[in-house]
Amino acid sequence: MDLRDVSDDLSQVLYTKSQLDERLAEIAAQIDADYERKDLLLVGVLNGAVMVMADLSRALSIHCEMDWMAISSYGSGTSSSGVVRILKDLNSNLLGRHVLVVEDIVDTGLTLAYLLENLRSRKPASLEVMAMFRKPEAARNDIEVKYVGFDIPNEFVVGYGLDYAGRYRNLSGLGTLAPHVYS
Ligand code: IMP
DSSP, X not given: OOGGGGGGGEEEXXXXXXXXXXXXXXXXXXXXXXXXTSOEEEEEEETTTHHHHHHHHHHOSSOOEEEXXXXXXXXXXXXXXXXXXXXXXXXXXXXXXXXEEEEEEESSSHHXXXXXXXXXXXXXXXXXXXXXXXXXXXOSSOOOOSEEEEEOOSSOEEBTTBOBTTBSTTOSSEEEEOHHHHO
């Protein structure tokens, strides 16, 4: 789905797919350098991180493994509940692994805080985060995100894996959802 296909539902186009790809290539080069000769495990958070995981992993020149977790987040609303539950756990043992969590977006940071605490208790050799988008104005904690695609305004966005009520995940770029869609 292209940004033009849902232009009436968007109040602003933030990034086109080619802008996202360009930024991902830069981040992939950093990760290539930082994890050279290391056993890298990418941990994706379903469902939002599917697109960024697919594109980031293919932009890497180094080997990596991938695993997935599903945790509850927004439901169909547009504000964080702060309630986090593991719906699907990883298949891999993290002990001694170099783990990079791949996130679609860090909004309040509540989900990520929970996730990192949980993953840290499994004793990985290292634990870092890559987030495609981050909303600095919404942050409710100061979790370090080592690799950030773009800092964006504190508005509800859709596309590139991010949904509203289950829709727009397959939108190739990122846009701000127009208020008439959810009000
Ligand atoms: P946080 O706990 O507030 O950081 O929110 C984390 C999760 O909420 C993300 O992984 C997304 O699934 C969802 N989320 C946060 N902001 C947005 C948004 O603007 N659009 C769509 N989903 C969002």
